[in-house]
Amino acid sequence: MKPLKPKIFSMSHVYSQFLLLFSLSLISLLPIPTTRAQTNQTDKMALLKFKESITNDPHGVVGSWNDSTHFCSWVGVTCGRKHQRVTALKLEGTDLGGPISPFIGNLSFLRSIMLRNNSLSGHIPQEVGRLFRLQLFLLWNNTLSGEIPTSLGNCSQLRIIDLSANLLTGPIPMEFGSLINLQELYLERNILTGGLPTSLGNISWLVIFSVAINSLEGAIPHEIGHLERLSMFEIGLNNLSGIIPYSLYNISSMTILSIPANQLSGNLPRYIGITLSKLQFLEYGLNKLSGSIPESLSNISGLQTIDLAGNNFMGSVPTNLGNLRELSILGLGHNNLGHNSQKDWDFLNSLINCSKLEYLGLRVNNFGGNLPKAVGNLSHQLMRLELNSNNIHGSIPAEITSLRNLLSLDLRNNSLTDLHLPLCSTGGSKRVKKHVLKLRIIVICLVLFFFLLAASFAIFWIRKSKRKTSTFSAFEGLLQVSYRRILEATGGLSPNNLIGVGSFGSVYKGTFDSEERVVAVKVLNLQRKGATKSFLAECNALKRVKHRNLVKVLTCCSSVDYNGNDFKALVFEFMVNGSLEKWIHPEPGENHSLDFLQRLNVSIDVASALQYLHRECEQPIVHCDLKPSNVLLDSALVAHVSDFGLARLLSTSNQVSEGKSSTIGLKGSVGYAAPEYGIGGEASKEGDVYSFGILLLEIFTGKRPTEEMFMDDFNLHSYVKVALAEKLLQVIDPILALEGIEEQNGETSSYQTQLSRNIQKCILSVLEVGLTCSKESPEERMKIEDATRRLQMIKRTFLLE
Structure with missing residues (x-):
């Protein structure tokens, strides 16, 4: 046995040490002036570090932070009266650019961070998790990227989190389930992935939950039904699937239940x-x-x-x-x-x-x-x-x-x-008779049209059967017309009927007399290298597709002209409003333009066409040359994608392009072609998405990707990304900036307020889609079906607000 005395001595020693520490603790609680000065100095240093990280301050907001005034009097800074500690940082709508300094975590008395509607970039620092007094964390409408810091789960006093309209990636932190005082959570319009955490069901005070327009997957957890105070549940435009849990329908406080554009099932x-x-x-x-x-x-x-x-x-x-x-x-x-x-x-x-x-x-x-x-x-x-x-x-x-x-x-x-509608008061009966007569003529013309087409096809088949041709497979399923009929339709290929010149030929306006139908005739320039392969590619593509947003091929011609030279042409529906090119880049003196909704509709049309080509065709097709001149508008301004001269068929097994049905070595136009094509990359769906992203940016900015201002690494994508961070109205097409001009006291409002908030918000969302689609890395680009759904959601938001 150990001696008893040393044991007693040891316990006494520990006890005396405890008394000493306790006494020192009491002394440390006494108010000491120098201690307060040091903590105030810590706040000031943190603010200066925040200022230091700002790279763009066009209004000189943080630039005014200097020693001439106390930091509690600086613009956007609020301090508590008692201890002169920073309690709020409010710099909303000041166009600040640059990252958020991690030193913000040293503002330990901070209750509100309100930095909405700026151009802040970089990651949200993990150090915000130190702010245990934080109640408002508002970063809406910036260009912040990276994942949402899990440390936010430590801020147990948080009431509102608004991180919407950024470029945030990764999952929704499961740590959010610890925020039992949270009432509003806005995460919409980001690029978040993963599922909805089951821990969200622990946030019993949650009233608003919005994660629309992301890339979330998985099922809606039934734990959401535990949120008895939930009023708004918005999860539209994601990739969520599974059955909607019945627990969701037991939340009697619900006023907005919005889950469109997902893969959800159930009754x-x-x-x-x-x-x-x-x-x-x-x-x-x-x-x-x-x-x-x-x-x-x-x-x-x-x-x-x-x-x-x-x-x-x-x-x-x-x-x-x-x-x-x-x-x-x-x-x-x-x-x-x-x-x-x-x-x-x-x-x-x-x-x-x-x-x-x-x-x-x-x-x-x-x-x-x-x-x-x-x-x-x-x-x-x-x-x-x-x-x-x-x-x-x-x-x-x-x-x-x-x-x-x-x-x-x-x-x-x-x-x-x-239409059994009331007749007009003057000349009504004559108009009805004339209408009936026109209908009869149209019916007769249609019958003649189909008869002539059938006859032409029969003649072609007889002639074709007598001679072998390597291009026959390209015309299967396409009726053909003669060279003579093409000449008659276009006035002998008259320059007066020339409506456009493309990569491999010219397009003429024509009329087939038998049915008086106006058409567009694309005549191939067979002297141009690759023109024949372009013709084969277009035939192979067009005979396989049928979609309202793809130009419709009516017939084709593969013959010889009167000089014995090969002649090839395709006949399409005529689009009375021409190409998108002339609408977003009108010539001087032309008085036509597209408003926001019309541009958005065109964008949705083009996205829908690509989605059909990539996802819904029996054999997927890559267009390879998407640009404004290849998007045609009909009388209702519905967009139709055209010019499949570079199109490639994809193998359904490995998604590799089939060179034998494509134009080898050519994969798009300068400015629109994906960067990987420049180093020999294969034609791909991701390449089409890149072209679509550039097209989308061009539609809403009015800037061509080939303008002289773009050189080296500075392109349309980077221009929008940088300029968007500075000011939205400096990026968009000036014509759009004239929409929604408000008048006050007989005078138009300032340039800042010309666009309505709704249009600004929607344009910003569209440009974000364009930026994501046109990323340099193919793996980071948005899938075309996701882009289509996002644009449709933006349209719904615009129409409903």
């Missing part, structure tokens, strides 16, 4: 209208939902928007939706609703009570029977009525003319007869 529960009685916006479009539309929706008296378009809903539309007196948008298109019977329209009588209805979308469904006269009793506020691609019979009721504010009526692809 709407019958009781949705009972549990979600406060709902105002139900946005489920572009998913994989099925089942029937619950009648209980009619119980939600404040419902303003129902968007269920682009799903697999079936059955009848509830006949009690007229109870929704606040309803303004009802989107049910692209489903399987209806039974091809007259009863499909029973719900229409109920909708008469919806006096605020502005949009009714029923296209691409199974509605049958006659369009009832009750359509004329719908809300006089109705501006868009979409009934196309159903099975509607009979005539269009004259009562439809009662819809005085109707701007868009789409009845295409039905079995409707003539």
Whole structure:
């Protein structure tokens, strides 16, 4: 045994040491003037380090921070009265550029960081996790990148986090589940990946959760249903999948439930209208939902928007939706609703009570029977009525003319007869007779047209069978016309009919007399090296595709001219509004331009065409030469992608381009071709996405990528990225800057406020898509389907606000 005495001595020693430390602790708590001075100095040094990291300060905001005034009086700095410690840093909308200094973590009394609407870049420093008093963390609309720091989970007093409209990547930190006081979380319009953390269900005070327009995947965790105070749940335009958890429908405080453009499945529960009685916006479009539309929706008296378009809903539309007196948008298109019977329209009588209805979308469904006269009793506020691609019979009721504010009526692809509308008061009967006569002539011309085409094809087949040709496979599925007919259609290839010159030939305006149809004839310059291969590539591509946003090939010609030389031409639909090039770069004196929505629609059209080529064709196709001159606009300004002269077919097994059906060595135009093509890279979908990104930036900035200002490493992408960080209005096309000019006291507002907030926000989102698509590394570029969905979401946001 050890002696007892040493043990007692040891315990006494420890006890005495404890008393000494306790006494020193008490002394340290006494107020000492020098201590306060040191901590104040720490705040000042942290602010100076913040200033030091700022690389762009156009308004001289932090430039005014100097020793002539106390740091608590500096612009954007707020201090507490008692201890003179920095409690708030508010520098919103000051166009500051550069990274956020990690020394910001030394402002230990900081409660608010408000740096929204600037051009801050770099990563969010992990040091913000030291700010245990932080309540507001607002960094909306900057160019911050990298991952969201997990250390934010240490800031347990946080009430609002707004990191939206940046370039943040990586997952949503699971550590956010520790922020039990968080009420609002905004992460939309970034490039976040991964899933929704189950830990989010722990944030019991959360009211607003918005992560729309990202690249999130996986299922919606059922733990979200634990958020009993949740009012806004926005997760649209991601890649989320799986069944929507029923726990989501038990959150009685929900007012906005927005999940469009994902891959979510499942049914709407019958009781949705009972549990979600406060709902105002139900946005489920572009998913994989099925089942029937619950009648209980009619119980939600404040419902303003129902968007269920682009799903697999079936059955009848509830006949009690007229109870929704606040309803303004009802989107049910692209489903399987209806039974091809007259009863499909029973719900229409109920909708008469919806006096605020502005949009009714029923296209691409199974509605049958006659369009009832009750359509004329719908809300006089109705501006868009979409009934196309159903099975509607009979005539269009004259009562439809009662819809005085109707701007868009789409009845295409039905079995409707003539328009039984009221005749005009003067000369009405003559016009009707003339109209009937024209219809008869058109029918006769169509019959003759098809007869002539059939005859031409028969003659061609007979001639072709008598001689071998290496190009026959390229014309399979394309009817052909003679060289003589091409000459007749174009006035002998008259210069007066020349409407454009491309890489491998010239395009003429022509008219086929038999049907009086105006066409565009592309005549190949066979003296140009690669022209024949270009012709083969275009034929191979065009005979495989059919999409509303791709130019339609009508026929072709492969023959010899009167001098015995080979002659090849393609005949397309004629686009009366020409190419996109002339609309975004009009010549002096030309008085036409595109507004924001028209440019956005064109962008969506082009993205949809590429998505079809890349994802929906039996054999994927890479266009290889996307640029404004190869985008044509029809009479309604709908965009059609053209010129497949460089197009390449991709093997469905390994996605490698097939050189035998392509133009070897040529992969696009200068300024639009992906950088990897310059070092011998294979044609790829990612290359098309790059071209689309550049095109998107050009559409909204009005700057060509080939302008003299761009040289070496400074290109359109870097110009937008840098200029966007300085000021949005300096980047966009000046024509767009004239939209939404406000007038105050008879005078136009300043340049800063010419654009409405809504348009500014949407343009910023579009440019962010363009920047992501045109990144130098192919692996970092956005997939075309994601770009399409983002642009569609931006359009929805613009129209709804």
